[in-house]
Amino acid sequence: MYQIDIMTLFDETVGDMMNESILGRAQERDIIRIEAHQIRDYTLNKQKQVDDYPYGGGRGAVLQADPLYQCWRHIVDTYGPGHTIYLSPAGKTYTQADAKRLLRDYDHLILVCGHYEGIDERFIEECVDEEISLGDFVLTGGELAAMAVADSVARMVPGVLSDPECFEDESHFNGMLEYPQYSRPEVWHDRRVPPILLSGHHVNVARWRRKQSILRTWRRRPDMYAGLDLSSKEDQKLLQELREEHPEFTG
Secondary structure (H helix, E strand, O other): OEEEEEEEOOHHHHHHHHOOHHHHHHHHOOOEEEEEEEHHHHOOOOOOOOEEOOOOOOOOOEEOHHHHHHHHHHHHHHHOOOEEEEEEEEEEEOOHHHHHHHHHHOOEEEEEEOOOOOEOHHHHHHHOOEEEEOOOOOOOOOHHHHHHHHHHHHOOOOOOOOOOHHHHOOOOOOOOOOOOOOOOOOEEOOEEOOHHHHOOOHHHHHHHHHHHHHHHHHHHOHHHHOOOOOOOHHHHHHHHHHHHHOOOOOO
């Protein structure tokens, strides 16, 4: 079973979200376990205080090291050691490659959600294995980031989704953006589903989808496109077709 523990001040909100839909059903089948832990439950003072003013002055408050440590220690003692990640705007920007790495290299993650002005650096030094950021922006707390990481990893655990193709064809998994998707009805607001998708010819559909992925990646994410290996004979044919169909295409 793949285990994810989330240390947070909002355990009910996080727990409710992580127990819905696909992830909730996977937990019912004991494929994964995602548990939210209330940091306040591990403070040693009667007021359940978990934060205090920062040394050196400044606005706001900082989460104290000891409540975080006591919560972390409980998780480790109960479920065993886990790879501990602090969700922080100072961390490495998270990518699909990181999601695959976390799934491949670990079977237990401990996600630490900061709040206020951050957390005591001494807890990070003693207990945190890596820091992760969703991007170059700041959130009020780490909960949204923790849920994003938990979801992105858990959905790839074998058995959570019905088939690996459910995520292997998606954006970023193989270094490019996903092709356009369509559903019923066939015509909506005078916009038609591409005829190739109605042909029933699986090889041609797969070829069309890859070509669309290449085009979309080139248009929207040139940084990703620059790293693609399109040297195969089939991809070279697709590139030539794209140049003929889209004069602006220079890939």
